[in-house]
Amino acid sequence: MTRHGPVPPVWLCATCSAPWPCATGRDELLQxxxxxxxxxxxxxxxxxxxxxxxxxxxxxxxxxxxxxxxLP
Structure with a gap:
């Protein structure tokens, strides 16, 4: 499971605070x-x-x- 998960209701990344899904979160989800x-x-x-x-x-x-x- 990804470490870069969402924080609802603001939908920011729990790790890097970027809008989720962040670039790292996307990579982790694709993997x-x-x-x-x-x-x-x-x-x-x-x-x-x-x-x-x-x-x-x-x-x-x-x-x-x-x-x-x-998504691909």
Whole structure:
């Protein structure tokens, strides 16, 4: 499991305080889910839905790119 996990409801990285998922968190998640990219997409989608509720003021496209746009 990644050390660079989210801190809801602000959705910053618990380790580096960057917007989550941070670059290191993304790398760790890609390694952790290397054998199952579909599972990673579903996992990140659940976080996207939760963050959309917590950060309701953010444009949907911005959150979509942040949580899902980096997936392979």
């Amino acid at each position: 952790e889910f290397a054998a199952s990219p579909v599972a990673l997409a579903l996992y990140m989608n659940a976080y996207y839905v939760a963050a959309s509720q917590d950060i309701s003021w953010a444009p949907a496209g911005t959150l979509h790119r942040r949580f899902l746009g980096w």
